[in-house]
Amino acid sequence: MRIYVDAFGGDNAPLAAIQGAADAVKAYGHTVVLCGDEQAIRDCAAANGVAMDGIEICHTTDVLTMDDEPKSILKEHKNSSMGVGLQAVAAGEGDAFVTAGSSGAVLMGATFIVKRIQGVSRPAFASVLPSGTKPFLLLDMGANAECRPEMLLQFAQMGALYMSKVIKQSEDVTVGLLNNGVEEHKGGDLQQQAYKLLSESDLHFIGNVEARAVPYGAADVVVADGFSGNVLLKTMEGTADMLLKNIKSIFHTNLLTILGGALVKPYLGSLKKKMSASAHGGAPVLGVRKTVIKAHGNANRVAFMNAIRVAAEAAQADIPTRIAEAMATKAEDVG
Amino acid sequence: MRIYVDAFGGDNAPLAAIQGAADAVKAYGHTVVLCGDEQAIRDCAAANGVAMDGIEICHTTDVLTMDDEPKSILKEHKNSSMGVGLQAVAAGEGDAFVTAGSSGAVLMGATFIVKRIQGVSRPAFASVLPSGTKPFLLLDMGANAECRPEMLLQFAQMGALYMSKVIKQSEDVTVGLLNNGVEEHKGGDLQQQAYKLLSESDLHFIGNVEARAVPYGAADVVVADGFSGNVLLKTMEGTADMLLKNIKSIFHTNLLTILGGALVKPYLGSLKKKMSASAHGGAPVLGVRKTVIKAHGNANRVAFMNAIRVAAEAAQADIPTRIAEAMATKAEDVG
Numbered sequence: 001m002r003i004y005v006d007a008f009g010g011d012n013a014p015l016a017a018i019q020g021a022a023d024a025v026k027a028y029g030h031t032v033v034l035c036g037d038e039q040a041i042r043d044c045a046a047a048n049g050v051a052m053d054g055i056e057i058c059h060t061t062d063v064l065t066m067d068d069e070p071k072s073i074l075k076e077h078k079n080s081s082m083g084v085g086l087q088a089v090a091a092g093e094g095d096a097f098v099t100a101g102s103s104g105a106v107l108m109g110a111t112f113i114v115k116r117i118q119g120v121s122r123p124a125f126a127s128v129l130p131s132g133t134k135p136f137l138l139l140d141m142g143a144n145a146e147c148r149p150e151m152l153l154q155f156a157q158m159g160a161l162y163m164s165k166v167i168k169q170s171e172d173v174t175v176g177l178l179n180n181g182v183e184e185h186k187g188g189d190l191q192q193q194a195y196k197l198l199s200e201s202d203l204h205f206i207g208n209v210e211a212r213a214v215p216y217g218a219a220d221v222v223v224a225d226g227f228s229g230n231v232l233l234k235t236m237e238g239t240a241d242m243l244l245k246n247i248k249s250i251f252h253t254n255l256l257t258i259l260g261g262a263l264v265k266p267y268l269g270s271l272k273k274k275m276s277a278s279a280h281g282g283a284p285v286l287g288v289r290k291t292v293i294k295a296h297g298n299a300n301r302v303a304f305m306n307a308i309r310v311a312a313e314a315a316q317a318d319i320p321t322r323i324a325e326a327m328a329t330k331a332e333d334v335g
Numbered sequence: 336m337r338i339y340v341d342a343f344g345g346d347n348a349p350l351a352a353i354q355g356a357a358d359a360v361k362a363y364g365h366t367v368v369l370c371g372d373e374q375a376i377r378d379c380a381a382a383n384g385v386a387m388d389g390i391e392i393c394h395t396t397d398v399l400t401m402d403d404e405p406k407s408i409l410k411e412h413k414n415s416s417m418g419v420g421l422q423a424v425a426a427g428e429g430d431a432f433v434t435a436g437s438s439g440a441v442l443m444g445a446t447f448i449v450k451r452i453q454g455v456s457r458p459a460f461a462s463v464l465p466s467g468t469k470p471f472l473l474l475d476m477g478a479n480a481e482c483r484p485e486m487l488l489q490f491a492q493m494g495a496l497y498m499s500k501v502i503k504q505s506e507d508v509t510v511g512l513l514n515n516g517v518e519e520h521k522g523g524d525l526q527q528q529a530y531k532l533l534s535e536s537d538l539h540f541i542g543n544v545e546a547r548a549v550p551y552g553a554a555d556v557v558v559a560d561g562f563s564g565n566v567l568l569k570t571m572e573g574t575a576d577m578l579l580k581n582i583k584s585i586f587h588t589n590l591l592t593i594l595g596g597a598l599v600k601p602y603l604g605s606l607k608k609k610m611s612a613s614a615h616g617g618a619p620v621l622g623v624r625k626t627v628i629k630a631h632g633n634a635n636r637v638a639f640m641n642a643i644r645v646a647a648e649a650a651q652a653d654i655p656t657r658i659a660e661a662m663a664t665k666a667e668d669v670g
Contacts, residue, residue, distance in 0.1 A: 132577040142515055145523040180477055180565040188480040188562060211569035215577040224566075227523060230515040231563045234546035235570035242467040242550040243578050243610070250602040260598030267585040267592060275578070 001312040004094040007036035008063045008081040009101025011298045017100070018045050018055075020304020025054035027305065030312050033094060036081040037061050060084045066297075070104030074112055082106065086113040089290045096291035096311035098282070100299040107143050110285040110292040117320060119327030121148070123287035124155045125226070125294065127233055128167055130275050131217035137163045138214075139286065140226040141233045147225040149193035152177070153201060158286040158323050159221040160203055165317035166284075166310065168220060176209035176219030178228060183208070190225060198223075211235075240275050244268075281310025287323065291315045336647040339429040342371035343398045343416040344436025346633045352435070353380050353390075355639020360389035362640065365647050368429060371416040372396050395419045401632075405439030409447055417441065421448040424625045430650035431626035433617070433642045435634040442478050445620040445627040452655060454662030456483070458622035459490045460561070460629065462568055463502055465610050466552035472498045473549075474621065475561040476568045482560040484528035487512070488536060493621040493658050494556040495538055500652035501619075501645065503555060511544035511554030513563060518543070525560060533558070546570075575610050579603075616645025622658065626650045 005021055007014040014036055021032040022045075031054060034041055038059040045052050064073055064080040073083055082101050086109040089097040097114075099106050103125070111123050126139035139159045144151065156175045163173045177195055179187045184195060186208055198205040209218040211232055224232065247268070251261030282295040282303070291314040295307040340356055342349040349371055356367040357380075366389060369376055373394040380387050399408055399415040408418055417436050421444040424432040432449075434441050438460070446458050461474035474494045479486065491510045499508045512530055514522045519530060521543055533540040544553040546567055559567065582603070586596030617630035617638070626649040630642040 132581060145515060145526075178566065180480060180562055186480075191480075191562075211566045212573035212576075214570065215573040227515055227526075228563045228566045231513065231546045231559075231566045232570050235549065235567050236574050238547035238550040239571050239574040240578055241547075243575055243606075246467060246606050247582065247603070250599055250606060253599075253602055256598045257602060260595040263591045263595030263598075264585055264588075267588055268582070271578075271581055271585060 001096070001315055002031045002033065002094045003308050003311050003315075004033045004035060004058065004085040004089050004097045005304070005308060006082045006085050006097070006099035006101055007034040007041055009099040010295065011100075012300055013100070014041055014044050015048060016300050017304050018050050019048070019301040020299075020308060021055050022050045022052070023301065023305040024308035028309055028312060029054075030308065031056065032308060033058050033085075033088070035060060035085040035088075036063070058084055058088060064101060064105050066102050068102065068105065070102060070108040073105040073109040077105075082109060083113070086110065086292070089292070090114045095315035096293065098293045098295060098304070098307045098311050100295040100297055100304070103142065103294060106292065106294050107285060110288045114288045114290050114292060117287055117289055117324045117327060120158075120287035120323070121151050121154055123285050124158065125283050126155075126159055126162060126286050127283040128281065129233065129236065131215055133217040135167060136214070136217055136219060137167065137221045138229055138233060139221070139223060140229050141283065142226045142230040143285075144226040146227070147190060149190060149197055152190070152194035152223050152225065153197040154287070154327075156198055156201070156203055156205075156221060156223045157326050159223065161322050161326065162284060162286060162314065162319055163220050165319060165322070166314050173204060173220045174206045175203045175221045175223060176206050178211065178214070178222055178224035178232065179208035180210070181208065182210060194223070244272060244275075281306040284314060284319075286319070289320050291319060336431070336650055337366045337368065337429045338643050338646050338650075339368045339370060339393065339420040339424050339432045340639070340643060341417045341420050341432070341434035341436055342369040342376055344434040345630065346435075347635055348435070349376055349379050350383060351635050352639050353385050354383070354636040355634075355643060356390050357385045357387070358636065358640040359643035363644055363647060364389075365643065366391065367643060368393050368420075368423070370395060370420040370423075371398070393419055393423060399436060399440050401437050403437065403440065405437060405443040408440040408444040412440075417444060418448070421445065421627070424627070425449045431628065431646035433628045433630060433639070433646050435630040435632055435639070438477065438629055441627065441629050442620060445623045449623045449625045449627060452622055452624055452659045452662060455493075455622035455658070456486045456489055458620050459493065460618050461490075461494055461497060461621050462618040463616065464568065464571065466550055468552040470502060471549070471552055471554060472502065472556045473564055473568060474556070474558065475564050476618065477561045477565040478620075479561040481562070482525060484525055484532055487525070487529035487558050487560065488532040489622070489662075491533055491536070491538055491540075491556060491558045492661050494558065496657050496661065497619060497621060497649065497654055498555050500654060500657070501649050508539060508555045509541045510538045510556045510558060511541050513546065513549070513557055513559035513567065514543035515545070516543065517545060529558070579607060579610075616641040619649060619654075621654070624655050624659075626654060
């Protein structure tokens with residue numbers, strides 16, 4: 001697999017991307033093409049002792065920053081490190097694209113440079129999140145603040161494919177609809193109509209799930225409009241962060257708690273790791289013609305390596321083609 | 336103050352309500368009227384050694400259960416323990432009403448028995464939640480799945496009054512709008528229009544707040560439509576529950592972690608207590624003519640005592656009249 005990676009996206013650019021690329025080349029044998037200023041990349045790699053074997057560079061000096069308008073990816077910044085990577089993948093020069101840059105820009109670029117799959121109303125951002133038991137997929141988590149019921153059905157179809165082929169590696173994927181109660185009549189018009197569409201689909205729809213049950217792994221795929229999906233995602237992050245910080249400060253209360261903390265620290269570390277999204281490789285934009293993965297803005301070396309691994313797996317499983325087939329079948333059903 | 340309490344609402348009925356009532360009478364000197372089957376209440380009190388001094392009973396044998404339709408509070412179950420309490424308070428026989436029963440029914444009853452304040456579009460459920468720093472008020476947390484921008488403005492006005500007079504005891508109350516980003520243009524139509532209305536109001540509006548910042552106490556009052564407010568509330572609960580359970584199980588890994596756990600246990604207990612909503616007395620229904628407080632379904636003795644305390648404080652501060660005044664001023668502004 002040939003994976004294009006934006007070397008200048010995210011808080012830890014370009015070092016984390018370079019290190020993650022080198023690790024991914026070594027671990028999985030993929031070719032990684034780093035997009036960005038060639039000299040800066042080579043200097044950074046040399047200064048940090050990162051071997052560039054198996055890594056190519058797609059040179060460009062422009063960078064799209066977090067302050068730039070998302071739509072600038074189509075104009076002023078079409079030749080940014082994000083822009084050239086998206087164009088290369090759209091043109092078939094690579095199998096997948098990874099960036100830790102602006103969410104708005106990558107969504108805009110995925111939609112209008114890589115382009116939507118025919119039949120998909122709106123591409124969605126899907127995030128693989130940790131639960132108390134197993135990871136689950138949440139979508140949409142912010143691309144579409146306002147949704148129609150048919151969009152939620154498509155999100156469920158795309159999410160189930162991704163979960164089945166890339167994350168869970170199993171045909172049995174449960175789908176739940178985020179709602180303010182488990183009863184069928186709950187929610188507003190959007191949820192009630194989406195419930196009906198999901199019930200009639202061939203998905204393994206388990207009904208409404210309440211937000212309280214989501215962190216326990218209530219469903220493999222949780223479907224929501226982008227606004228409430230975003231609220232769910234960020235509330236999980238914020239609550240977990242805040243609690244773990246409070247617990248950390250408890251360990252610094254006195255000598256006995258410092259000792260107590262030292263005794264449980266290794267186990268807390270693995271819990272923190274389990275709660276971290278970075279192991280699952282970031283958020284795919286589903287519904288576009290090539291695999292596009294958005295890594296977290298603060299992605300580190302490990303997160304980049306995982307994002308590249310997952311991007312290659314999604315490309316290998318040919319998720320875009322499978323989604324296109326599912327949409328075509330759907331269109332036939334209707335027509 | 337004379338507080339009516341539904342003795343037959345919630346998972347721990349009637350014992351928790353009776354104990355909480357007795358504790359509140361003792362601690363604050365209020366009169367508590369327990370609604371429900373007199374014989375059952377007296378038997379339960381006697382069996383558990385609870386003194387009934389200062390407690391009256393409003394006798395009725397009917398109970399509205401979680402399986403009953405919310406609207407049955409107006410018909411089949413209008414003489415349930417919840418129904419008679421709401422009627423008594425509506426008729427001016429009491430200052431406030433507390434129940435741990437069905438949320439849907441108490442909202443329905445508050446709206447149509449106690450009745451809306453003139454000028455209020457829709458009453459809202461407001462919840463006082465713990466943050467890493469200080470408690471904050473979230474509304475709406477589920478009464479209105481679909482909202483108009485004007486409703487969000489009213490929620491903010493009502494919530495700011497409650498926060499100022501009952502919880503924070505300060506005139507300086509910050510208001511934030513739950514959104515999927517902090518920038519002014521974020522969210523859908525609802526959020527964008529609500530942002531404008533809040534900016535033009537005389538509230539201390541601090542702009543959009545992301546869900547990630549809410550558990551850190553980003554604003555004293557967080558305003559949201561009932562659907563995403565419900566998602567936020569339940570995600571906080573679910574994430575905190577799941578994490579604390581995981582941490583508890585870490586302490587049982589081996590002998591060293593058991594020792595570690597024992598050393599930090601008292602401090603973790605106080606964190607758990609801080610994270611528990613019960614200290615803040617439950618969720619007021621704001622926008623109706625009398626104080627109505629919904630305690631958590633699993634409210635225990637302490638939660639009931641706190642709910643009675645807060646109900647009395649809200650009645651003392653005459654929140655309904657203040658809300659009526661605010662709505663009247665608003666109507667004059669418009670007219």
